[in-house]
Amino acid sequence: MVTIDDVAKCAGVSKATVSRVLNNADMVSDKRRELVMDAIKRLKYEPNIAGRMLRKSETKSILVVFSVLIPEFMNAVTAEADKAGYTILFYYSPAYIKNAKPLSPVYQGLVDGVILQDVMLDQKVLYDIMERYPVVLCGGVMSFEGRDENSIAIDNAVVAYNMTKHLIEKGKKRIGIVGIQLGGKVEPKFSRDREIGVRKALAEAGIDMIDSLKYIGDVGYSTGREAAEYYMSLSQMPDAVFCFNDKIAIGCISAFKEKGLRVPEDIYVAGFDNLGITAQFDPSISTVAQPFNEMGELAVRRILSEIQGELTEEVKIEGRIILRKSTDEEA
Amino acid sequence: MVTIDDVAKCAGVSKATVSRVLNNADMVSDKRRELVMDAIKRLKYEPNIAGRMLRKSETKSILVVFSVLIPEFMNAVTAEADKAGYTILFYYSPAYIKNAKPLSPVYQGLVDGVILQDVMLDQKVLYDIMERYPVVLCGGVMSFEGRDENSIAIDNAVVAYNMTKHLIEKGKKRIGIVGIQLGGKVEPKFSRDREIGVRKALAEAGIDMIDSLKYIGDVGYSTGREAAEYYMSLSQMPDAVFCFNDKIAIGCISAFKEKGLRVPEDIYVAGFDNLGITAQFDPSISTVAQPFNEMGELAVRRILSEIQGELTEEVKIEGRIILRKSTDEEA
DNA sequence: TTGTAGGCGTTATCAC
DNA sequence: GTGATAACGCCTACAA
Secondary structure, X not given: OOOHHHHHHHHOOOHHHHHHHHOOOXXXXXXXXXXXXXXXXXXXXXXXXXXXXXXXXOOOEXXXXXXXXXHHHHHHHHHHHHHOOOXXXXXXXXXXXXXXXXXXXXXXXXXXXXXXXXXXXOHHHHHHHHHHOOEEEEOOOOOOOOOHHHEEOOOHHHHHHHHHHXXXXXXXXXXXXXXXXXXXXXXXXXXXXXXXXXXXXXXXXXXXXXXXXXXXXXXXXXXXXXXXXHHHHOOXXXXXXXXXXXXXXXXXXXXXXXXXXXXXXXXXXXXOOOOOHHHHOOOOOEEEEOOHHHHHHHHHHHHHHHHOOOOOOOOOOOOEEEOOHHHOOOO | OOOHHHHHHHHOOOHHHHHHHHXXXXXXXXXXXXXXXXXXXXXXXXXOHHHHHHHHOOOOEEEEEEOOOOHHHHHHHHHHHHHOOOXXXXXXXXXXXXXXXXXXXXXXXXXXXXXXXOOEEOHHHHHHHHHXXXXXXXXXXXXXXXXXXXXXXXXXXXXXXXXXXXXXXXXXOOEEEEEEXXXXXXXOHHHHHHHHHHHHHHHHOOOOOOHHHEEEEOOOHHHHHHHHHHHHHOOOOOOEEEEOOHHHHHHHHHHHHHOOOOOOOOOEEEOOOOOOHHHHOOOOOEEEEOOHHHHHHHHHHHHHHHHOOOOOOOOOOOOEEEOOHHHOOOO
């Protein structure tokens, strides 16, 4: 391991000087600063986290706990943190965490803050973490009571409302929704919000939401298949199905097609998330795109401002509906 | 923060004794051990990780650098490490890394070892990391010269050979392949290996590989679309296309379908990776499944044995071809 | 502007 | 068995 001593020797200065260069103290002569920078590069030196932590109780790294991989988000988070000299570490976790066990790195104090992306925890565990670190929530899977500015998500009700309005304008009246349950039990906030949006659009159009057309299951293709089978078993099928994620929509469409139903001719199906595959699928799938780039950047900026005790401006991020063939013959 | 000193004072012993109690050294008298345990409980003492890390230069965590998310792999890695009391941290990186910048956690002494999953680095950077930490390679994206037991991947040539044999048995003779390039430049080892397998199967069947039927591009749907367009522009099209990943296969099939070509009736298409979507797609897609669970477990066991300086037995893992409609009318 | 020195909390090596 | 003590790598008074 390369230490600050090695750098100092290599650059022919004292380790205090090296430390000063690292910490941007500007009372270092340009000449020595350059010497030091050179040595750092040559030796590929990076300050040892343990040493720094012990001394400053600061690690310059942020933990992102995630349950869903979104490359765009990961890229954005990593890049934004990098700008500020922070390192992002990812920790993979199930979408729903009941106890704190899966979060050991959090408790080891190896990071300065935690971003929870698409992870739903028991409120007690959440508050326990929040006592130790700044926490930012991402993805709308759960809500903070109070600290709403630390919750980063699109307004799910609004986009669901817009999508539903589109279906209604296309003449659909019997709209089924497929909601999401995590760990076979809990419906995350974003799913409940989307339902609220759907109901609002229906209500405004004077259409009754038919409760029996709501199906709920976990994330994944099979939920879509089950939903499709359920709908096909009804005496009167829905004329459109709004699935609360794309995998569900894909499973749903596949099951319909296998039984000879045509999408969109016989029934509309919409998804959510704008996975790459939705543009490739036959039919291409209407869905909702989230600005994952912005979300990642925002999450990092938010957590850094918490860590550094500053305030940031409130930024709104918005989902955008994308209409494709599965809900629009002419698309 | 309560330290080991506080505990020592509270229990009326030296901190050395407290440390011994904590580290299960059994040369502590029962009487003092109890005293210490009592104090620890009363003060809610938890050893400071930074201190321990600094002293032992052991972090009990492993970094997994990945460019492709495979939930099965991540689960397996996390679970297997957990068994041994290790924590897995993930670090997201592009598939092809030219310099060491994206690997800062490695240099910060945050981890005891590194698993590189589907990440291709400059050889110089790789060797540099290997000088500092045990490294295990996963996914066949590059090769170790020498240390082959630390390279975990299926035998890509063999499965590609098997898939090609299947195509040949189905009567196909003009077989196109779509290879993979990372960062727009480098063809990873697994792609080259797959080509070797294809060529071998063709050679054995006495069929000439038609070089103009090889297309190469990056991972992703659009490569498949480009390949399809390329093939359709030829005076004589291939009768089967073996794409070296599923996204490419999907893009390829989509483009064919849009031009009115039917898969499998007019042309066969096979993929690689067994993404969930391949079973849902229309037509369902023949592909190769990799045992990601085993790979994850194996990778962790391998790296732990490196860290602890033990030897493990050599285990072979194998890919498995899965035949579906896209290469088999009756499937 | 630079270097020296002390200490953050822990464990390991000594003596006793 | 037990207790002093010396590191581990870093940052920051303080002295020069």
